[in-house]
Amino acid sequence: MSETVFNFSPWRQTGILSAIATLSSFAITGALYLVAFGLDDRFWQALTLALVVPWGISIPLSLYMAKQRTKLIGITQRLQSAQCELRQVNKNLEYKASYDVMTGLPNREAFFNRIDEKRRQRDNNILMIIDVDHFKNINDSFGHPIGDQALILLAKVFRRILRKEDLVGRIGGEEFGVLLSDTSDAEGQIIGEMIRHEIENTVFEPHKGVRHVITVSIGLTSAAPYHERALLMRNADTALFEAKRRGRNRVISFEPGMQAKPRPFYDTAMTEAALSARNSPLSGTRAVWPVI
Numbered sequence: 001m002s003e004t005v006f007n008f009s010p011w012r013q014t015g016i017l018s019a020i021a022t023l024s025s026f027a028i029t030g031a032l033y034l035v036a037f038g039l040d041d042r043f044w045q046a047l048t049l050a051l052v053v054p055w056g057i058s059i060p061l062s063l064y065m066a067k068q069r070t071k072l073i074g075i076t077q078r079l080q081s082a083q084c085e086l087r088q089v090n091k092n093l094e095y096k097a098s099y100d101v102m103t104g105l106p107n108r109e110a111f112f113n114r115i116d117e118k119r120r121q122r123d124n125n126i127l128m129i130i131d132v133d134h135f136k137n138i139n140d141s142f143g144h145p146i147g148d149q150a151l152i153l154l155a156k157v158f159r160r161i162l163r164k165e166d167l168v169g170r171i172g173g174e175e176f177g178v179l180l181s182d183t184s185d186a187e188g189q190i191i192g193e194m195i196r197h198e199i200e201n202t203v204f205e206p207h208k209g210v211r212h213v214i215t216v217s218i219g220l221t222s223a224a225p226y227h228e229r230a231l232l233m234r235n236a237d238t239a240l241f242e243a244k245r246r247g248r249n250r251v252i253s254f255e256p257g258m259q260a261k262p263r264p265f266y267d268t269a270m271t272e273a274a275l276s277a278r279n280s281p282l283s284g285t286r287a288v289w290p291v292i
Helices: 010-037 043-098 108-118 135-142 144-161 185-200 229-245 264-279
Strands: 125-132 167-170 175-181 216-222 251-253
Touching: 010 043, 043 108, 108 167, 108 175, 108 229, 125 135, 125 144, 125 185, 125 229, 135 144, 144 167, 144 175, 144 185, 175 185, 185 216, 185 251, 216 229, 229 251
Parallel strands: 216 251
Antiparallel strands: 125 175, 125 216, 167 175
């Protein structure tokens, strides 16, 4: 049998150890007495003491040890249980720190950290920014819980269409980011149209019998390993703005010279600084441009 004494219950161990101690004492005492005194009238008295005394000492001691071992086992089990709970809590915290709880997609920070890693592995990549058209109308007309359902539905569409090596994340309220690995500009345009078409034709019913058509605008740009993240986002955002400017529900690829998304505060500050410099009575004075 592969089972050892250490696998027995504490009380069974107590009995076994007490019996071993008693029999050992009985045998050793008898052997020593015979060697020292031979077989006389006191031999059996000595054996009786060798049998009774160890039982009287070992049984209480073994019971105490078994009780302490039981307590130690209980403490160990509670510590193991606490460690399992702590690992689960840490796992949940890591998940919440990296994923959007509602859609199950990577959140903004996790998405951008992962695209920096993934685009270094391939020379040709495509970055998309996908924005839900008139999403505010869904929230205003049907309520925010229905708007949440729409976002969850979109996340399912992305998982169904995109490849395993592609990356998708929720980077804003109704805004999603997609990185297509090892993809050319032409292929990115085709995949963008597939996403747009699939979403437009996905059945979304805010209420039973009421169908609402969801459309998205998509801006995409090439994302080579040497491009800075800020430049990629600016280009994709510019393409997205162009898609919305042309009427929404379309896919636009970034092109140099494309009109960028307006930045009212920055543009106003720049204009005021230029006018101030032009009208300044001090010749040779340099204008101080606003820091944004």
